[in-house]
Amino acid sequence: MLKNRQRLIPWYFALPGLLWLIIFFGIPLINQANVSLMTGDPEAGYEFTWAFSNYTEAIKEYWPQIERSLIYAFAATIICLTIGFPLAYFIAYKAGKWKGFLLLMVVLPFFMSQVLRTVSWQLLLTDNGWIVGQLRSLGILADDGRILATSTAVIGGIAYNFLPFMVLPLYASLERLDRRLIEAATDLYASRAVAFRKVTVPLATPGIFAGSLLVFIPATGDFINAALLGSSKQYMVGNVIQTNFLTILDYPTAAALSFLLIGIILVGITIYSALLGTKNLTEAAG
Amino acid sequence: MSEAGQRPPSRAQIESRLEQMLWSGEMDRRRFLGRSAGAVAMTSGLATFLSACGIAGTAEKNVAELAKIAATVNHPKVPIGDWVFANWPLYIDKAVLKEFDEQYGGKVKYVEEINDNNEFYGKVRPQLTAGKTIGRDIVVLTDPMAARWVRSSFVTPIDKRNIPNGVKYLTDPLKSPPFDPERLFTLPWQSGSLGLGYDIKATGRELKSMDEFFNPEWKGKVTMLQDVLDTVTAVLVGDGVDPRTAGMDGYLGGIEKVDKAAKAGQFRRFTGNDYATDLTKGNIVLALAFSGDMVQLQADNPNLRFAYPEEGAVLWTDNMMLPAKVEHPYAAETMMNFVYEPEVAAKIAAYVNYIPPVKGVREIIAKTDPDLANNPLVFPPDEQQKKFYPYGQFSSPQRQVLDKAFARVTGG
Numbered sequence: 001m002l003k004n005r006q007r008l009i010p011w012y013f014a015l016p017g018l019l020w021l022i023i024f025f026g027i028p029l030i031n032q033a034n035v036s037l038m039t040g041d042p043e044a045g046y047e048f049t050w051a052f053s054n055y056t057e058a059i060k061e062y063w064p065q066i067e068r069s070l071i072y073a074f075a076a077t078i079i080c081l082t083i084g085f086p087l088a089y090f091i092a093y094k095a096g097k098w099k100g101f102l103l104l105m106v107v108l109p110f111f112m113s114q115v116l117r118t119v120s121w122q123l124l125l126t127d128n129g130w131i132v133g134q135l136r137s138l139g140i141l142a143d144d145g146r147i148l149a150t151s152t153a154v155i156g157g158i159a160y161n162f163l164p165f166m167v168l169p170l171y172a173s174l175e176r177l178d179r180r181l182i183e184a185a186t187d188l189y190a191s192r193a194v195a196f197r198k199v200t201v202p203l204a205t206p207g208i209f210a211g212s213l214l215v216f217i218p219a220t221g222d223f224i225n226a227a228l229l230g231s232s233k234q235y236m237v238g239n240v241i242q243t244n245f246l247t248i249l250d251y252p253t254a255a256a257l258s259f260l261l262i263g264i265i266l267v268g269i270t271i272y273s274a275l276l277g278t279k280n281l282t283e284a285a286g
Numbered sequence: 287m288s289e290a291g292q293r294p295p296s297r298a299q300i301e302s303r304l305e306q307m308l309w310s311g312e313m314d315r316r317r318f319l320g321r322s323a324g325a326v327a328m329t330s331g332l333a334t335f336l337s338a339c340g341i342a343g344t345a346e347k348n349v350a351e352l353a354k355i356a357a358t359v360n361h362p363k364v365p366i367g368d369w370v371f372a373n374w375p376l377y378i379d380k381a382v383l384k385e386f387d388e389q390y391g392g393k394v395k396y397v398e399e400i401n402d403n404n405e406f407y408g409k410v411r412p413q414l415t416a417g418k419t420i421g422r423d424i425v426v427l428t429d430p431m432a433a434r435w436v437r438s439s440f441v442t443p444i445d446k447r448n449i450p451n452g453v454k455y456l457t458d459p460l461k462s463p464p465f466d467p468e469r470l471f472t473l474p475w476q477s478g479s480l481g482l483g484y485d486i487k488a489t490g491r492e493l494k495s496m497d498e499f500f501n502p503e504w505k506g507k508v509t510m511l512q513d514v515l516d517t518v519t520a521v522l523v524g525d526g527v528d529p530r531t532a533g534m535d536g537y538l539g540g541i542e543k544v545d546k547a548a549k550a551g552q553f554r555r556f557t558g559n560d561y562a563t564d565l566t567k568g569n570i571v572l573a574l575a576f577s578g579d580m581v582q583l584q585a586d587n588p589n590l591r592f593a594y595p596e597e598g599a600v601l602w603t604d605n606m607m608l609p610a611k612v613e614h615p616y617a618a619e620t621m622m623n624f625v626y627e628p629e630v631a632a633k634i635a636a637y638v639n640y641i642p643p644v645k646g647v648r649e650i651i652a653k654t655d656p657d658l659a660n661n662p663l664v665f666p667p668d669e670q671q672k673k674f675y676p677y678g679q680f681s682s683p684q685r686q687v688l689d690k691a692f693a694r695v696t697g698g
Contacts, residue, residue, distance in 0.1 A: 042682050047340045048340055231555040248690050249411070250686070
């Protein structure tokens with residue numbers, strides 16, 4: 001009896017978390033799975049009919065937006081990695097007493113709502129604004145060129161908004177890296193570049209893995225950047241889901257799209273983690 | 287576009303689903319969650335559970351049935367207390383609210399939360415179909431959405447005994463809209479028009495025709511509105527089609543016309559009220575714009591112009607309504623009566639610059655601000671009144687078809 005109770009103790013600890021997961025994740029998920037298989041219209045209501053055709057139709061109708069979301073999210077992840085890695089490296093190894101301050105600067109944008117931050121880019125990037133004017137006079141943009149309402153603006157906006165998600169895990173894995181290993185590599189006649197390539201980068205892989213996932217997954221479902229910095233030609237799957245839920249009131253299509261997105265991302269992560277090794281996945285999580 | 291907008295519908299659904307799951311006798315919790323239930327039982331249990339719940343529809347009623355409901359309305363006088371007024375942003379002089387509180391007591395919570403008719407409806411629809419209060423005592427929605435709420439019985443009839451001013455001062459053209467011919471459920475808040483909002487410095491000339499929206503001269507420097515009825519009704523009127531008789535075919539034809547131009551890159555974006563930023567910042571030269579917005583924007587940028595399209599213009603009205611299961615009907619009706627006092631209506635009109643639905647406002651404004659009294663956007667001249675058209679009328683399923691078709695054009 002006592003033994004039994006002891007065995008249950010860890011479960012009691014997990015209970016609040018489990019309840020939270022069931023109520024706020026499990027049930028909505030089942031509910032939306034249910035909705036995604038309904039048919040009907042807003043007037044007559046929606047009935048559960050095992051309508052798997054919702055999925056095929058959603059793919060047929062909205063494939064361009066799904067594809068675009070994946071491409072934009074991928075591009076933004078690469079940009080974040082390119083900017084984030086040197087930044088995290090600098091903060092971890094070279095910043096000295098400025099470390100805390102620089103980390104605060106990375107996180108600081110989160111103190112303001114994402115919508116407001118994106119709207120301010122909308123104002124900075126206007127066609128007659130200073131930035132676009134400079135780019136035009138440098139010949140980077142054509143004289144009637146623009147940044148707003150282009151894919152550049154949307155990808156840039158996503159990269160900007162999600163950069164901290166890349167920097168923080170990268171910083172964490174670089175920071176705890178055992179520096180004696182780098183020393184050892186140079187002792188064994190590795191040049192600094194080789195030591196970086198053969199020691200630092202492989203050991204930072206958990207951070208790269210975690211950072212890319214933290215950027216890629218929310219970026220795929222993002223709709224704020226496309227709505228504010230893009231035009232209809234840049235709309236992503238998040239915009240489509242929002243319109244279907246709130247404007248067209250076609251709940252089944254919106255739900256089906258959400259599950260398609262989950263499915264695609266899960267498949268993508270599986271392949272990605274197979275490439276980087278499952279060990280890294282657990283390390284990144286821990 | 288609203289970030290928070292996505293949550294409420296699903297949350298209400300989650301709650302009701304949760305209740306059903308935990309309390310309904312049909313579905314016993316252990317069978318659903320328990321390990322002992324085999325996979326087969328689990329699947330079949332889940333299937334029964336899933337097929338047992340649907341999403342409620344909105345059965346629509348006809349005008350006669352609605353009149354019968356309205357005949358029994360009685361909202362006795364009670365203390366005002368705390369109550370909620372949901373409206374669009376920048377749509378009232380807030381001094382009016384303060385005056386109301388001082389004069390009648392209580393405290394009005396005024397929320398500027400309506401940015402888009404469809405989105406607001408999408409947010410509160412689950413409560414409405416479940417027969418629950420939505421926690422607002424007045425909502426302000428535009429004609430087609432107001433019609434939808436009336437037909438679906440999402441409204442509480444107005445007790446006109448509490449609104450003598452509304453009966454007395456409502457302007458004649460607004461007295462009998464097709465969706466509420468006796469104004470039993472709705473009372474106009476403001477009217478406005480859709481037309482050409484442009485920057486005359488950028489265009490170099492005056493624009494007058496709806497054709498300008500399709501003029502290649504402005505390619506990529508034009509915006510239209512996201513709402514299918516706004517954009518397509520304006521386009522149809524521009525083509526000499528009466529939107530009242532255009533029907534589904536007419537509207538689908540209009541959508542096609544817009545689609546063709548959109549594919550050719552004519553439009554920079556399809557917007558909500560945010561076309562104002564694009565216009566004032568010079569990203570675009572021409573927008574399908576709301577008349578009142580343009581009066582307000584002109585104050586900042588004198589180069590901005592608004593023109594009624596010479597072919598005719600859309601006239602819309604935003605309506606105050608008491609939602610179904612309203613909690614403070616007397617407070618709401620007292621406010622409706624208050625804003626129909628011509629003096630108060632003049633104050634609102636001077637602030638929002640839309641077309642007031644209240645008689646006698648022009649005379650009051652003429653005394654203090656003759657310029658505004660002669661502004662054709664706030665007080666349209668008679669010859670313009672003849673060229674105003676309402677939106678086409680559509681049932682909810684028809685509207686869904688149009689929304690879907692237009693969403694394909696706007697990219698959403």
